[in-house]
Amino acid sequence: MSLKITVIGTGYLGATHAAAMAELGFEVLGLDVVPEKIAMLQRGEVPMYEPGLEDLLRKHVAGIEGSTGRLRFTMDFAEVGAFGDVHFVCVNTPQRHGEYAADMSYVDSAIASLAPHLPGPTLVVGKSTVPVGSADRLATYLAEHAPAGADAELAWNPEFLREGFAVGDTLHPDRIVVGVRSERAEKLLREVYATPVGEGTPFVVTDFPTAELVKTSANSFLATKISFINAMAEVCEAAGGDVVKLAEAIGYDDRIGRKFLRAGIGFGGGCLPKDIRAFLARAGELGADQALSFLREIDSINMRQRGQMVELAREALGGGSFLGKRVAVLGASFKPDSDDVRDSPALNVAGQIHLQGGQVTVYDPKGMGNARQVFPTLGYADSAVEAVRGADVVLHLTEWQEFRELDPAALGEVAATRLILDGRNALDPEVWRKAGWSFRAMGRPTA
Template sequence: MTLRITVIGTGYLGATHAACMAELGFEVLGLDIDPEKVAALSAGRVPMYEPGLGELLLKHVAGQQGSTGRLRFTTSPQELADFGDVHFICVNTPQKKGEFAADMSYVDAALDSIAPYLTRPTLVVGKSTVPVGSAARLADRLAELAPAGADAELAWNPEFLREGYAVGDTLHPNRLVAGVRSERAEQLLREVYATPIAEGVPFVVTDFPTAELVKVAANSFLATKISFINAMAEVCESAGADVVRLSQALAHDDRIGAKFLGAGLGFGGGCLPKDIRAF
């Protein structure tokens, strides 16, 4: 029987993940605490700008003419728990007010909302970007709160998608990272990602802390490249050199590469600054 997938938190990451899971052939149910978002997505409207996502939503969302009907949305945690075999947690982890740390209250609330309804063997998969150590803590909490006990397992599967390329990055990622504690959890994730794995996408199996750290290590490395070339721009300015030609010359070395090596304003966006501060 084909796995049934759920997505908890249908914002940027979750809406994309839900639509892409439907595209991969799964029946998908998305949950959000924001009823307006659920209504918009159910009507086939994407509440943010992301190329290709609107088309994918219309192709799969139930009730749209000619759609596969594989994708639905709800505000009911119980409906979600009853429906799914594999539950992806995709809620926000913003910077805490007045601190550098990540605010884990949304992840905790998401787990707490579904766990009491998990009565049969399931896999809960964290995708949100979290501080190292979170998965171990959440696994204990899940086993404690879920009626299924130890049969309600946790895995960590960080997400590396880029805004503007979210659909392509989800369907054809450059790697998949699976932080697991059991063979069963690994096999379930291999089943979910069977299509990209068959395309040759590397599937890297790790423990929980390594999976959590891969995400923040990747972000830190990218931020370092941007900061590095900006520091070189300052040196170039003092020395009367040309940082654009410098970075072109550096990029010919494939150990360095050309990406994230354009001097400019620095980095921003919704994730990089908060993730690095939290790390």
């Protein structure tokens, strides 16, 4: 008999996981507590921009013409409990308000709502990013509150999705990590992931704490690499060096590698910033805070980049006030191929300049709706050309392909001043300078 799978929480992670499980051939039931979200998903629509996800949903959501019908949605935990052999918990763990620690209330609520509806042997699988020690606590809770008792098992299976690549990362992951306490749990998860494992994806079996630590460790390493090259950009600014050439040179060392070595205004989004802060908080609770003290500096370097971009813009405009200056900002999402503006460096820079009196106009290919909700007082344009019209300076802050393909000559016709600052080191200086632009990039004072 084929396994039946449920996915609790249908946000970015859950919607992707549910669609991917249906693509792998399973009958899937997704649950959320937000009626509007369920209604959208039942129409085959997603509440966020993620390349390929809507097509995958429409291929499988029941009731859509031509779909496999393998994917349905509900708001009823009793239906989920009766339906599933394996229940994936994919709810959010945001930063707790006013603290570094993770807010576990959504995970705790999901487990508490599910437990009473588990009468027989079942496997509950956490995918959310949680503080180490959470799985042990939740496993105890499940055993005590599910009618099945100890037969309601828990496993932990961290997600490694990259926004913009989530569908591919789910169907063809670079590794699968499972924290389990029994051969049965391991066997069930091997069955769930048989297709990617058969394609060669490594399947790493660990204990609970290690599985919980893998995601936060990976994100901490990536954050460290990004902040390292941004620290080198600061040194290059002071010394007259070129951080792009520096990154190229050290990237040829295969112990270092070339990925995540593009200096700029730093990382943002819903994962890296809150995950490293939650890791710091949990290490403190465990008495291991000194081991992660370097992450405070990583966070500090990252946040400092935003202020440095603002100062670079001020210098470019003559070093005085932003009052009366028109500033075009290309980019609102925290990274390309996403409409996610959570903790976006681009929007943060735009907001700082606006608060200092600048007339800021923002354009982003996908993030405009979300940006307007976060910063309604900024100006918004429907195209890059309209954003740049009349601008005294242009700031390139999210490295969308659309921005790399812009025609500098055409933009120059509408700008008040041909002055561009590249906050992502993703544009070609020569192309812009040939079109008459003054070009400046972070960490490249002489390039």
